[in-house]
Amino acid sequence: MHTSDPTSGRKAHIPVLLRPLLAAVAPVSGVWLDGTFGAGGYARGLLEAGAAKVIGIDRDPLAHQMAAAWAGEFGDRLRLEEGTFSDLDTLAGEPLDGVVLDLGISSMQIDQPERGFSFQKDGPLDMRMSQKGPSAADLVNHGSEAEIADILYHYGEERASRRIARAIVEHAAKTPFETTLQLAEVIARCLPRPKPGQSHPATRSFQALRIAVNAEFTELAQGLAAAERALKPGGILAVVTFHSLEDRIVKRFFQLASGTEANTNRYAPARAETTARFTLMTKRAIDADEEELAENPRARSAKLRIARRTEAAPQAVAMADIDVPLTPKPTSARKGGR
Numbered sequence: 001m002h003t004s005d006p007t008s009g010r011k012a013h014i015p016v017l018l019r020p021l022l023a024a025v026a027p028v029s030g031v032w033l034d035g036t037f038g039a040g041g042y043a044r045g046l047l048e049a050g051a052a053k054v055i056g057i058d059r060d061p062l063a064h065q066m067a068a069a070w071a072g073e074f075g076d077r078l079r080l081e082e083g084t085f086s087d088l089d090t091l092a093g094e095p096l097d098g099v100v101l102d103l104g105i106s107s108m109q110i111d112q113p114e115r116g117f118s119f120q121k122d123g124p125l126d127m128r129m130s131q132k133g134p135s136a137a138d139l140v141n142h143g144s145e146a147e148i149a150d151i152l153y154h155y156g157e158e159r160a161s162r163r164i165a166r167a168i169v170e171h172a173a174k175t176p177f178e179t180t181l182q183l184a185e186v187i188a189r190c191l192p193r194p195k196p197g198q199s200h201p202a203t204r205s206f207q208a209l210r211i212a213v214n215a216e217f218t219e220l221a222q223g224l225a226a227a228e229r230a231l232k233p234g235g236i237l238a239v240v241t242f243h244s245l246e247d248r249i250v251k252r253f254f255q256l257a258s259g260t261e262a263n264t265n266r267y268a269p270a271r272a273e274t275t276a277r278f279t280l281m282t283k284r285a286i287d288a289d290e291e292e293l294a295e296n297p298r299a300r301s302a303k304l305r306i307a308r309r310t311e312a313a314p315q316a317v318a319m320a321d322i323d324v325p326l327t328p329k330p331t332s333a334r335k336g337g338r
Contacts, residue, residue, distance in 0.1 A: 015041035015102060016296065017240050017304040020286050022049050024306055025236050030097030031055070033230070035085030035223060037063050040070070042100050047074055055092050056080045059130040084130075086222035089230035097235050099227040103220065104242040105129075105210065117210060119184035119202045125177050127206075127213045136209045140183060141176045145169045150327040155217070156208025157245070164190045164205060180206075207243070212327075220246065221324050224253045225317060228277060231309040237278065238306045245325060247285065247303050252322040254280060254307050257315075277315060278307035 018041065022028060028049040034042045037056035040063075046054050056078065058064065064080055071078050081091045085101060105117055116126030116136060127136040140148060149165035152158040164187055171177070171186050184202040191201040211217060227237050241247040255261040257278040285303035292299050319326065 015045070015240075016299040016302045017286060017288060017292070018042060018045045019292070020289075021100065021238050021240075021304060021306070022046075024281060024286070025098065025238065028098075031092075031094060032098040032100065033057065033088055033092050033096050033227075034100055034102075035088050035227075036100075036102045037067070037080065038102065039063070040067055042102060043078060044074075046098075046100070047077055051077075051098075053077050053079065055096075057083055057085050057088055057091055059084050061131060084219055084223075086219045086226055088223060089226040092230050095232045095235075096227075096230045097232060098238070099231060099235070100238045100240075101220075101223060101227070102240045103216075103246050116180055117206070119180050119200060119206055122179050122181040125180050125183055127210045129214045134213070136183075136213050137177050139209060139213060140168050141172045147327070151212045152205050152208045154208075154325040154327045155211040155245070156204035156206075158204040158208060160190055217245070217249065217324050217326075218319070220249055221253075221317075221319050221322060224250070224322075225314070228257065228309070228314045233309055233311040235309040236281070236306060237309065238304065240302055240304050241285075242301050242303075247305075248323050250305050251285070253317065254278060254305060256317060256321060258307060275312040276310055277312040278309055281306040281308055 015038075021042075022045060026049070028046055028051050030051065031053045032046050032051045033055045034040075034046065035057050037043060037058035038060075040056065043054045043056045054074075054077065056067070058080075059082065061082065064082055067080060071080065083091050088099065111118075112123075114123050114126075116124045125135065125137040125140070128134075139151075143151075145165045145168075148168055149161045152161035152164055158164065167186050167190050168177075168183070171182075175182075177183050177186075184200070184206070187202040187205050188200070194201060224237075224239075231237060239250045241250055252261075257276070258280050259274050259276040260280060282305055285305050287304075288296075288299035288302055
């Protein structure tokens with residue numbers, strides 16, 4: 001099963017982990033929301049599997065432009081909304097039977113050099129999913145050394161964050177960054193040459209900057225809470241993650257919301273009994289099988305977690321309680337900074 005890319009006429013693989021998702025939630029029915037619409041693969045899959053209606057949300061205007069070529073075939077069964085999934089309960093405007101979130105960057109974004117997400121091809125240093133607000137160039141050209149280092153460390157788990165941040169600030173003081181390859185080259189000079197099979201030296205730094213530019217972790221925490229508010233009793237929340245930081249947040253949210261969090265410290269105060277707001281449908285995250293990996297190598301790091309909403313009232317969850325990495329507020333900025 002494939003979906004076409006209206007912008008190029010080429011075939012694109014099905015979204016990561018769509019097949020196991022549909023198998024786990026079958027039979028698909030009712031109103032679903034695809035909070036990361038992208039090229040529409042999840043929405044199309046849900047509709048073809050039997051969903052009465054799918055509401056697609058995406059902050060990227062390009063996603064909506066692409067959908068114009070095919071969305072009409074589903075009539076009023078598909079409704080698109082431009083916005084962020086942190087507001088999905090408001091944008092949906094009705095109780096939901098299911099919510100799916102496919103996190104991170106989409107193939108259509110990373111494959112377009114002009115969007116500035118990738119260091120593989122040169123393009124403007126942008127990284128904005130919504131194409132609005134401060135860009136990655138604004139961040140590296142105007143942020144303080146401490147601010148940049150904290151972003152690289154907390155959002156990219158980059159051990160050489162201080163060294164890289166210092167090099168970025170020194171370079172930007174002489175020649176402001178404008179393109180992705182400019183930044184990738186500066187980062188690469190700070191790290192050992194990768195061995196065969198290792199990722200590009202700039203991988204973690206680019207991930208961190210993208211997360212910061214788009215406030216992805218805050219969006220994720222707020223999106224999980226919005227899904228909890230929007231789902232009917234018995235409704236399903238499915239989340240696909242692509243790196244350990246995302247997965248840790250989702251795993252922790254489901255543990256707390258389902259009351260399955262393990263008490264690893266016997267000396268800690270006993271936790272108050274809580275009413276489960278979700279029941280876990282997968283004890284462990286679902287990974288891509290060999291067939292999917294052969295079709296799409298990008299699925300190798302993907303993990304799918306699924307839970308079902310109970311009748312318990314929704315509750316607010318503090319970001320610290322679900323391990324959302326937060327960078328310290330910047331104490332200073334370079335001249336011309338935000």
